[in-house]
Amino acid sequence: MSGAAKRVATSSVNWSKLAERLVPEHAAELTRVKGVSGTFQSAVSQLPADLPKIDFAALKKALPAHSAVLDSLQKQYESVKIPYGEVPAEYLKEVDQWVDYNNARIKLHEVKVADGLQEAKKVEEKWAKAPPVEHFDRQHFVEYFPAHFYDLRYQNRIPDPCNIGLNETPEIENRFKDYKVLRRADKVDDH
Amino acid sequence: MSLSRLSSPQTFSRVFIVARGAATGHAVAPSSDNSIGYFEKIAYRFKGIPLPTETEAPKSMFDACNKEWSAPELLPSVPKDFKEHPDRDLTNYPYPSRPMYPPKTRLLMMPDSWFTAFQKVTGTSGPYLFFGGLFAFLVNKELWVFEEQGHMTVGWILFYLLVSRTAGYKIDAGLYKDYQERVGFFKGLIQEDLKEAVDFRKTSAAQTASFAALKEGMPTSLKDSMQLQLEAAYRKNVQTISNEIKRRIEYLKETEETKARFERDQLLKLINDSVEKQVSQKDFQEKFLQNAIQQLKGIAV
Numbered sequence: 001m002s003g004a005a006k007r008v009a010t011s012s013v014n015w016s017k018l019a020e021r022l023v024p025e026h027a028a029e030l031t032r033v034k035g036v037s038g039t040f041q042s043a044v045s046q047l048p049a050d051l052p053k054i055d056f057a058a059l060k061k062a063l064p065a066h067s068a069v070l071d072s073l074q075k076q077y078e079s080v081k082i083p084y085g086e087v088p089a090e091y092l093k094e095v096d097q098w099v100d101y102n103n104a105r106i107k108l109h110e111v112k113v114a115d116g117l118q119e120a121k122k123v124e125e126k127w128a129k130a131p132p133v134e135h136f137d138r139q140h141f142v143e144y145f146p147a148h149f150y151d152l153r154y155q156n157r158i159p160d161p162c163n164i165g166l167n168e169t170p171e172i173e174n175r176f177k178d179y180k181v182l183r184r185a186d187k188v189d190d191h
Numbered sequence: 192m193s194l195s196r197l198s199s200p201q202t203f204s205r206v207f208i209v210a211r212g213a214a215t216g217h218a219v220a221p222s223s224d225n226s227i228g229y230f231e232k233i234a235y236r237f238k239g240i241p242l243p244t245e246t247e248a249p250k251s252m253f254d255a256c257n258k259e260w261s262a263p264e265l266l267p268s269v270p271k272d273f274k275e276h277p278d279r280d281l282t283n284y285p286y287p288s289r290p291m292y293p294p295k296t297r298l299l300m301m302p303d304s305w306f307t308a309f310q311k312v313t314g315t316s317g318p319y320l321f322f323g324g325l326f327a328f329l330v331n332k333e334l335w336v337f338e339e340q341g342h343m344t345v346g347w348i349l350f351y352l353l354v355s356r357t358a359g360y361k362i363d364a365g366l367y368k369d370y371q372e373r374v375g376f377f378k379g380l381i382q383e384d385l386k387e388a389v390d391f392r393k394t395s396a397a398q399t400a401s402f403a404a405l406k407e408g409m410p411t412s413l414k415d416s417m418q419l420q421l422e423a424a425y426r427k428n429v430q431t432i433s434n435e436i437k438r439r440i441e442y443l444k445e446t447e448e449t450k451a452r453f454e455r456d457q458l459l460k461l462i463n464d465s466v467e468k469q470v471s472q473k474d475f476q477e478k479f480l481q482n483a484i485q486q487l488k489g490i491a492v
Contacts, residue, residue: 008415008419015412018404023397026401026405030409033416036416037412040423044419044422048426050429051429052433054436054440059443080432082432095410099410102406106402106406112395113395117395121388123385127384127385131286132268133374134289135289145380148380
């Protein structure tokens with residue numbers, strides 16, 4: 001029969017357990033491999049594993065006229081050797097190439113994670129240093145919630161308690177830049 | 192309210208006990224509403240005392256009167272080792288945390304800390320005599336001059352007491368609730384700011400684990416797929432050879448069966464021809480009829 005050194009009848013990968021640990025992007029990659037492997041798995045499970053045993057002696061008794069033909073058939077059948085073959089080396093190299101690609105991808109991911117962790121630590125340290133909100137003093141509100149509070153001691157802006165948007169346009173600042181009262185910019189002073 | 196500490200709980204408790212005793216006394220009476228007078232019923236309603244036929248105390252609008260409010264949950268305190276700046280001196284200048292309750296006072300307006308310094312030396316009366324004497328001196332020397340409208344302060348104090356005794360509890364509860372909501376708003380802003388960092392940590396951890404699993408599993412699955420492809424091709428070849436050998440054996444069996452069938456057909460054909468040839472002869476017909484008649488005679492007997 002076959003002289004193959006190693007035969008694989010089923011995949012050694014636990015697909016469901018492996019898929020649980022993957023994020024959707026990687027699960028998509030694994031799904032493609034699983035699809036191809038599934039195709040071959042179904043073919044393997046349907047087809048016979050080995051050549052069937054044929055009782056030529058019984059056949060010779062049943063068919064004495066064809067004993068010569070059966071003899072030659074038996075010799076041919078017993079001498080049949082189906083080559084198993086091996087995975088080509090170039091295909092295995094492609095797997096190695098994928099491994100290299102994946103390692104490069106992992107390195108990039110680690111670099112991104114390191115940068116992101118730095119940013120995350122900044123935010124976390126900021127709020128770790130802050131006093132409890134219940135014990136905020138006046139300047140803490142301006143420091144920690146600049147979108148909601150302002151401090152006119154050092155911020156150049158007009159008080160806008162009703163939030164009507166006085167600081168959104170430079171009109172007021174331009175209007176009152178000149179200390180003279182109620183003077184329009186286009187008025188000619190030629191008295 | 193800080194002023195509620197000046198009221199004497201014992202007096203109120205004593206009055207309450209007396210009222211409860213009155214209710215208990217009436218409960219012993221025969222159980223009918225007629226035993227309690229009209230005005231006594233009104234008094235029970237105002238005090239929140241259940242009538243003998245009632246199982247629960249009625250809801251009264253005066254339940255919150257003369258009631259002292261206390262926070263269900265204290266504000267979180269500043270950590271002991273909290274430093275706004277590394278150089279801050281926490282011993283002499285601790286962080287000015289917000290107190291939950293106002294400090295204790297005496298006579299509605301004087302801080303208790305002014306009195307405790309004297310009390311060790313002069314006893315309880317000393318501080319009152321000191322501040323009273325000081326006040327008298329200031330008034331006598333016209334250093335503290337009363338305005339003609341100053342006497343209205345007494346009325347304002349009484350009004351304040353009236354409001355704080357009646358609505359103080361609800362005001363305090365409402366203010367506490369509003370304060371909690373306000374602080375909750377800021378805490379929500381903080382959580383929103385931290386959410387991105389927390390989500391990033393979770394997402395990056397999941398991706399790192401996913402990369403590790405993929406690195407572990409993918410090369411194995413790829414190689415297994417190729418091996419399975421080899422196995423599939425091999426089994427395909429096995430099937431081909433099996434089909435071929437079976438086909439040839441079936442051919443040989445078919446040959447033998449055909450030969451046997453042909454022999455049988457020839458034999459049957461020969462027999463049929465002989466029989467027909469014999470039947471067509473006239474002698475056979477006569478011989479057959481004689482035999483038939485003899486058989487019929489035998490049957491008749």
